[in-house]
Amino acid sequence: MTHGAHFTHVVDRTLNALAEVLGADGAALMLIDDHDRPRAVGGTDADGRRLELAQERSGSGPSIESLARDEDVLINDLYAERPSGFPGVAAQTYGVRAVLSVPLRADDRVIGSLDFYDRVSHEWQPAEVRAGGRLAELMVMVLKALAHKSPFSGQS
Amino acid sequence: MTVPATGIVHQLERAVEVVDTLFGYAGAGLMFVGESGELRYLVATDDAGRSLEGAQLHVGQGPCMSTYENDSAVTSFDVQTDPRWPKLAELLHPEVRAVAGVPVRLGGEPVGTLNVYQSAPYHWNESDVRTLQAYAHVIEQILTAAMAAEEKSALADQLQYALDYRVVIERAIGYLMGKHDLTAAQAFTGLRKKARDSRRRVSDLAAEVLAEGAGEPG
Numbered sequence: 583m584t585h586g587a588h589f590t591h592v593v594d595r596t597l598n599a600l601a602e603v604l605g606a607d608g609a610a611l612m613l614i615d616d617h618d619r620p621r622a623v624g625g626t627d628a629d630g631r632r633l634e635l636a637q638e639r640s641g642s643g644p645s646i647e648s649l650a651r652d653e654d655v656l657i658n659d660l661y662a663e664r665p666s667g668f669p670g671v672a673a674q675t676y677g678v679r680a681v682l683s684v685p686l687r688a689d690d691r692v693i694g695s696l697d698f699y700d701r702v703s704h705e706w707q708p709a710e711v712r713a714g715g716r717l718a719e720l721m722v723m724v725l726k727a728l729a730h731k732s733p734f735s736g737q738s
Numbered sequence: 739m740t741v742p743a744t745g746i747v748h749q750l751e752r753a754v755e756v757v758d759t760l761f762g763y764a765g766a767g768l769m770f771v772g773e774s775g776e777l778r779y780l781v782a783t784d785d786a787g788r789s790l791e792g793a794q795l796h797v798g799q800g801p802c803m804s805t806y807e808n809d810s811a812v813t814s815f816d817v818q819t820d821p822r823w824p825k826l827a828e829l830l831h832p833e834v835r836a837v838a839g840v841p842v843r844l845g846g847e848p849v850g851t852l853n854v855y856q857s858a859p860y861h862w863n864e865s866d867v868r869t870l871q872a873y874a875h876v877i878e879q880i881l882t883a884a885m886a887a888e889e890k891s892a893l894a895d896q897l898q899y900a901l902d903y904r905v906v907i908e909r910a911i912g913y914l915m916g917k918h919d920l921t922a923a924q925a926f927t928g929l930r931k932k933a934r935d936s937r938r939r940v941s942d943l944a945a946e947v948l949a950e951g952a953g954e955p956g
Contacts, residue, residue, distance in 0.1 A: 596879040602872030603760070716756045720876050723749050727883030 589728050593624045596724045600717045601626050604710065606682075606698040610634045611721070612645045613686075613694035620649055623694070629677040633697060636674035643671040648683035648695040654711055655683040659703035679703040682711060684718040688726060696721050746884045747780060753880060754781045757854065757873050764833065764857040767791075768842070768877065769802055770850035775907065775930045775940030777802055777851065786831035787855055793829035798927040800826050805839035805851045807926055811867045813838045816859035836860035838867065840874045844881060852877060910944035913951045 593611060601609035610625035612634050620641075622634030637643030644655040659679050660672040672678070680700040685692050696718045698710075750768055758766040765787035769777040776795055782788040794800030800823050805812040814820045817837045818827045836856040841848040852874045907929070914925040929947070933940040 592879050592883050596876060599872045599875035599879065603869055603876065605869075713760055716760055717876075720753060720756060720880070723753065724876075724879050724883050727746075727749075727880060 590624060592724060592728060594626070596721060597624060597626045597630070600696070600721060601698060604698050604713055604717060607700045608678075608698070610645075610697045610699070611694060612637065612649070612697070613725075614649065614692070620646060620694075629675060629701075630697070630699065633671070633675045633678050633681070633699060636671045640670055640674075643668050644681045644683040645695045645697050648685050649692055652685050652687075652692050654685070654715065655681075656706045656711065657681040657683075658705050661703070677701050680706065682706050682714050684711075684714045686718050686722050686725070688722050693722070693725070746881075749880060749884070750877065751781045753877055754783060754852075757852070757870075758783045761854070761869070763854040766852070766854045768850060768852055769806075770842075771806060775926075775933060777806055780850070786833045786857075787853070789829070789831040789834060790837070790853065790855070793826050796829055797823070797825040798931065799823050799923060801837045802839045802851045802853050804923070805841055805853070806848055807923055809841050809843075809848045811838070811840045811871060813862040813867065815861055817855075833857040836862065838862050838870055840867065840871045842874050842877055842881070844878065844885070849881075906941055906948065907944045910947040913948060917951070 597609040597611060601607070608626040608630040610630035610633050611623040612620050613623050615621045620638055622631065622638045625631040625634055633643075634645065637645050644657045644660075648655040657667055657680060660667050660675065660681055661669055661679065663669065678699045678701065680703050682698045684696045684698075686694040686696055696714070698714055754766050754768050757763075765782070765784045767782035767787050767790070768780050769791065770780050772778050777791070779788055779791045782791075790800065790802060794803050801812045801814050801817060801820075804822075814822075814837045816835050817823065818830065818832070818835055820826070834855050835858050837853065838855075839851045839853040842850040842852055852870065854870065907926075910929060911922055911925040914920055914929065915922060918925070920928070929943060930940055933943045936943070
C-alpha cells in the first residue's frame with residue numbers, strides 16, 4: 583500500500599469508528615494545507631465527502647467557521663437560513679442535515695476540523711458536543727502518527 | 739530519530755482515559771499479549787481494574803482472556819458471581835463487577851483487548867458492545883498509524899510478536915485440542931503454563947508441540 587493509500591485507509595477507518603462511537607450517521611474531515619487553505623480530506627460515505635468538498639469550494643460552512651473561530655459549531659439543520667444553517671452547502675450535500683464541527687488542535691494550533699453529521703435535523707446535546715471534542719483528540723493522535731510527528735517524538 | 743515506546747503508550751493511556759470519561763464507566767484498560775503469551779495491561783485507569791489482570795493470570799481464565807482467545811466480545815453481568823469463572827471472584831477487587839471486553843486487532847488478528855468495568859452488576863446491551871467495538875477500532879487505527887511511523891518501538895515489537903506467532907500458537911492449540919480432547923481455553927492455558935514453568939516462550943513451545951506432532955505416526 584502506498585503512503586497516500588495508507589493515509590486514506592487509516593483516516594477513513596478512523597472516521598467510521600468515531601462516527602459509530604458518537605452515534606452519528608457519519609463523520610468527515612477537513613485539514614488546513616501548507617498554504618493555510620482548508621482541504622476536504624475524507625468522509626465515511628459520499629455524503630460526508632460531498633459535505634467537505636462543498637465547503638472547500640464555497641469557503642463557507644460549519645467546518646470553515648469552526649476553523650476560523652477555533653470553536654465548536656453546532657448546526658441543527660444545514661438547510662435553515664443563515665446564520666442558523668448553510669443552505670448553499672446543503673444544496674450540494676443532499677442527505678446531510680445536522681452537523682457538529684469540532685476544531686482539531688495540535689501543538690496549540692488549529693490543524694483542521696472534524697464534522698459529525700446526521701441525516702435528520704436535530705438539536706445537538708451538550709453531552710454529544712463534549713464527546714465530539716474528546717473524539718477529536720483521538721483523530722489528532724491518528725493524524726500525528728500518520729505524519730510521523732509527535733506524539734512519537736520529543737519524549738526521550 | 740529514535741522514538742521511545744513511551745510516546746505511543748502515552749497516547750494509548752490518553753485514549754483509554756477518554757473511553758473511561760466518555761462513557762462514564764468505573765474503569766477501563768487495554769491489554770496486550772506479550773512474549774509469554776499472557777495478557778498484560780499496557781494501560782489501566784485504576785488499581786481496581788488492574789486486579790483483572792492478576793486474577794486472570796492466576797486462575798488462567800476470565801472475561802478478557804476469553805475475549806482474546808475467542809476473538810469476540812465478552813460481557814459479564816457480574817464477574818464476581820459469573821459461573822464461567824468461579825475462581826476469579828476471590829482474587830478480584832470487590833468494585834469490579836460488570837465487565838465487558840472487545841478484541842483489539844491488527845491486520846485482522848487479535849493482539850489484545852479493550853476492557854471496561856462497572857462497580858455494580860449491569861446488563862450490557864448490544865449498543866454498549868457496538869460502541870466499545872467502534873472505540874477499539876479507533877485504538878486499532880492509532881496503533882496502525884504508530885506501527886507505520888515507528889516499527890522499532892518496543893510496543894511495535896510486542897504487537898508484531900503477537901501477529902507473527904499467533905498462527906503457530908493457534909495451530910498448536912488445535913493440535914492439543916484434538917489430541918487430548920480439550921477446549922481451546924484449556925489447551926491455551928496448558929500451553930502457557932508449561933511455557934512459563936519451563937521459562938520458554940509460548941511460541942517456541944507451540945512450535946515444538948507441532949514438530950513433535952508431525953513426527954508421530956499417523
